Amino acid sequence: MLEVTSLRSGYGAVEVLRGIDLDIEAGEIVALLGSNGVGKTTFSSVLSGLIRPWSGTIRFKGEEIQGLSEQAIVDRGLIHVPEGRHVFPNLSVRENLELGSYRRGRANRARNLDHVVDIFPRLKERFAQKAGTLSGGEQQMLAIGRGMMAEPELLILDEPSIGLSPLLVEEMFDLIQRLNSDGLTILLVEQNVLQSMEIAARAFVMENGEIRLSGVASVLMDDPELQRSYLGLA
Amino acid sequence: MPDLAILIPSVLNGLTTGALYALVALGLTLIYGVLHIINFAHGALLMIGLYAVYFLNVQFGVDPYVSLLIVPPLMFALGYALQRGIITRAGHGRDENILLVTLGLSIVIENLSLFVFKSDTRVIDTPYSFEVVEILGAFLPLPKVIAFVGAFVTAGILWVLMSRTDLGKAIRALAKERKGAKLVGINTEHVYAMSFGLGIACLGVAACLLLPSYYVSPQVGHGFVLIAFTIVVLGGMGSFVGALIGGLIIGVVEALGGLFLGESLGQIGIFVIFILVLIFRPTGLLGHKV
Numbered sequence: 001m002l003e004v005t006s007l008r009s010g011y012g013a014v015e016v017l018r019g020i021d022l023d024i025e026a027g028e029i030v031a032l033l034g035s036n037g038v039g040k041t042t043f044s045s046v047l048s049g050l051i052r053p054w055s056g057t058i059r060f061k062g063e064e065i066q067g068l069s070e071q072a073i074v075d076r077g078l079i080h081v082p083e084g085r086h087v088f089p090n091l092s093v094r095e096n097l098e099l100g101s102y103r104r105g106r107a108n109r110a111r112n113l114d115h116v117v118d119i120f121p122r123l124k125e126r127f128a129q130k131a132g133t134l135s136g137g138e139q140q141m142l143a144i145g146r147g148m149m150a151e152p153e154l155l156i157l158d159e160p161s162i163g164l165s166p167l168l169v170e171e172m173f174d175l176i177q178r179l180n181s182d183g184l185t186i187l188l189v190e191q192n193v194l195q196s197m198e199i200a201a202r203a204f205v206m207e208n209g210e211i212r213l214s215g216v217a218s219v220l221m222d223d224p225e226l227q228r229s230y231l232g233l234a
Numbered sequence: 235m236p237d238l239a240i241l242i243p244s245v246l247n248g249l250t251t252g253a254l255y256a257l258v259a260l261g262l263t264l265i266y267g268v269l270h271i272i273n274f275a276h277g278a279l280l281m282i283g284l285y286a287v288y289f290l291n292v293q294f295g296v297d298p299y300v301s302l303l304i305v306p307p308l309m310f311a312l313g314y315a316l317q318r319g320i321i322t323r324a325g326h327g328r329d330e331n332i333l334l335v336t337l338g339l340s341i342v343i344e345n346l347s348l349f350v351f352k353s354d355t356r357v358i359d360t361p362y363s364f365e366v367v368e369i370l371g372a373f374l375p376l377p378k379v380i381a382f383v384g385a386f387v388t389a390g391i392l393w394v395l396m397s398r399t400d401l402g403k404a405i406r407a408l409a410k411e412r413k414g415a416k417l418v419g420i421n422t423e424h425v426y427a428m429s430f431g432l433g434i435a436c437l438g439v440a441a442c443l444l445l446p447s448y449y450v451s452p453q454v455g456h457g458f459v460l461i462a463f464t465i466v467v468l469g470g471m472g473s474f475v476g477a478l479i480g481g482l483i484i485g486v487v488e489a490l491g492g493l494f495l496g497e498s499l500g501q502i503g504i505f506v507i508f509i510l511v512l513i514f515r516p517t518g519l520l521g522h523k524v
Contacts, residue, residue, distance in 0.1 A: 050416060074419030086414035088407040095403050102400055103419030146418065 001026045001154055001185055002047075002078075007056035007066075009046045016042045018209040019056065024154065024187060029180045031196040031217065032189045033230070034206035040189045041083050043206070044158045047187075048080035049073045060154070074103050077153035083162065083189075085143040089132030093123055096131050096142055100149025108151065116145040119175070137168045148179075155179070158189045173199055193230045197221055205230070243372035244493045245486055250378035252485015253385035254444055258458050259465035259477040260389060261436030267472025268409040268429040271321075271329065274336040276462065277455025278343040279434055283309050283441030284450035285351065291358045291445075298360065298445050299380070306438035313434025317427040340455075347452040355451045363446055377446035384443045388436065389478055395432075396474070405429050409472070461488075461501075464508045470518030479519065483507075 002024040010016040016039045024030045034040050045051040047058060049070040058066040060078055088096050097116060101109045117124040120141045126134060131142055140160055147155055157176065161169040169192065177199045180186050190196040197203055197217045205213040205226060213226055220226055258280060265273045286305050290296040296304070320339065325332035365376040396402035404425050408415045416422060448454075465484050469476025484504055492500030511518065 048417060050413070069421075070416045071419045071421055074417075080417050082413060082417055086411055086417065088411045088414055090410045091403060091407055095407075099400070099403050099407055099418050099420075102404060106400075150418065 001061060002187070003057075003059040004047075005057045005059075007043070007046065007058065008054040009042060009051055010054065011042075011051075015054075016209050017046065017053075020206075020209075020211055022204050022211065022214075024185060026185050027180075027183060028201045029176065029186045029188055029199055031200035031203040032187060032206060033191070033193050033196060033203055034212075035191060035230075038206045039209045040206055041158055044080055044082070044156050044187070044189055047073075047156060048078065050080075071103060074150060077104065077151065078156070079104075079147045079150045079152035079154070080156040081143050081147040081158060081160070083158040085136075085139045087131040087134075087139050087142050087146065089130065091131060092128050093126045093131055093134070093142060094128065096146050097123070097149050100146035101151075103150070105149055105151035109149070112149050112151065116148050119148070119179070120145050136163050137165070137172075140164065140172065144175075144179075152184065154185045154187065156187045156189065159191065160188070161190065161192050161195070169195065193226075239371065240493065242370050243374070244489045246369060246372050246374055247378070248486035248489025249482055250374065250382040250485070251488065252482040253382040254440055254481075255458070255461050255465055255485055256478045256481020257385045257388060257436055257440040257443070259462040259469070259481050260392065260474060261433035261440075262459075262462045263466045263469065263472055263474065263477045264392075264436070265430055265433040266466065268405055269317075269332075269426055271325075271332045271336065272463075273430075273433070274333065274459075275316075275339040275343065276433075276437070277459030278340040279309070279313070279455070280437045280441060280458055281347060281450065281452060281455040282312070282343065283438045284445055284448075284454060285347065286438075287441050287445045288356055288358060288450050291360075298358065298442050302384075302439065302442045305442055306435045309438030309441075310431040310435035312431075314427045314431035316434075317430035318423065321430070322423065322426070344452055344455075351452060353452055355449045357449045358445055360446050375447055377443075381443035381447065384439065385481075386478075388439045389474070392432070392436070393474065401425070401428060405432075461504060464504055466518075468507060468511050468518055470520040473518065473520040476518055476520035 004020055004022045007020040008015065008017050020043060032040055042051060046053050049068055053066045057064055060076060065073055065076065097113055098109065101112060105112055122138060123141055123145055126138060131139065134142060161172050164172060173195050176186060176188060188196055188200060200217045202215065203217045203220050204211050213220060213223060262273060262276050265271065283305055286308065287298050287301045290301050291298060321332060321335050324335045362376050366373040367376050367379050396406060404420045408420060408422060408425050412422060461484060465477055465480040469480030487503040487507060488500050491503035495502065
């Protein structure tokens with residue numbers, strides 16, 4: 001579904017992504033792991049068109065999409081739920097969700113709205129409330145719900161567990177798994193290595209703008225290098 | 235203390251003027267609330283609207299109220315083009331640049347109109363210019379009553395647009411959360427320009443409602459824009475309801491000031507309010523709301 005080859009990008013003269021290769025098959029959860037500042041968010045932002053790539057290709061459903069505008073990428077069904085949620089604080093929960101289908105999925109808005117509040121019953125309770133008054137966890141749900149409204153074919157979740165209590169993190173990962181079992185392809189960008197590996201089919205580990213390790217999640221878990229660098233195990 | 239027979243007409247007069255001020259301020263607050271720029275060209279653009287209504291009337295015999303169907307759409311297009319073609323390009327996303335660009339625009343527009351139209355004060359003559367309506371025992375000029383109603387209808391339309399349509403929601407979303415807006419596929423440049431266009435279209439409506447009871451000259455915008463700034467600060471930057479209420483308050487204060495202190499000192503109350511608001515409630519009556 002997604003095939004990224006030798007992708008380079010950065011800010012100004014600073015190179016952040018030094019040639020990334022990554023692929024995602026339809027129906028998979030793929031985890032992109034790595035600690036703060038390795039370029040994970042830059043990578044997601046290049047995929048969704050917020051940041052221009054310097055070189056390399058991004059193929060989505062067989063079509064090259066690198067350098068397209070954010071709108072053109074949303075049109076194709078690649079939806080990015082950003083780190084830090086970025087919900088519209090001054091709009092109600094309902095309006096936030098409605099705007100999720102601003103460009104894509106507009107025809108099925110009412111049906112998708114029902115579907116999203118089925119998945120996130122708590123959003124239903126807060127329907128008329130301004131998004132800025134929601135708790136962090138609720139805002140995260142809203143951000144994902146807003147993404148779902150665009151009928152994504154590939155959903156990028158950037159740090160969905162950040163800032164959530166351990167209980168909520170658990171709930172969030174269950175939910176991501178549930179979305180996936182309904183057929184949604186997901187790129188899960190996370191620092192939370194252990195829990196991400198549990199639900200992901202494959203994982204890529206990023207370090208310093210490059211992919212350091214990659215493979216099937218269950219196999220990668222036993223990799224001594226991963227254990228040493230990321231899990232603090234000997 | 236003057237009796238009610240003088241006070242009531244004065245207050246009503248102030249309300250009708252205030253509604254028009256509110257309309258001018260609505261455009262200003264919309265543009266500020268979304269684009270976070272203070273549009274110094276607001277008065278100059280109002281002046282252009284007034285000339286458009288004037289020439290449509292004088293050259294083609296179009297009634298100012300019929301111009302409501304012509305001038306606001308034209309002003310919308312002008313606003314859209316100015317934002318996309320000049321303000322964004324010359325501003326490079328920096329607030330201080332944008333401020334200077336709109337200031338520059340206003341200087342260019344005003345001096346061009348001085349050159350083309352000369353500084354004559356022009357009025358139009360309509361069959362209803364001197365008709366009056368009796369309300370609560372006070373006689374009010376018909377055009378001012380129409381302007382009052384028209385200003386509220388426009389505010390109502392704007393409210394429906396902002397709260398019920400996708401465009402309105404996108405405008406409000408973009409005002410606070412640019413990155414989120416981009417990620418749902420909102421074309422930010424287009425929506426910014428739409429907001430600017432809408433703000434300027436408000437001026438087109440104001441021009442149509444204003445001219446039957448007012449005049450046009452190249453400097454006509456100055457008085458309005460200064461008052462509109464005061465209203466926006468009074469009501470709360472970016473607040474629609476604030477702009478409406480603020481406009482009415484300022485209209486009444488001006489009318490009462492004129493009544494008690496004489497015509498030439500009438501506006502002093504406005505600026506006393508402006509200073510008091512800045513000292514005691516800098517966020518305005520309804521600040522922090524969009």
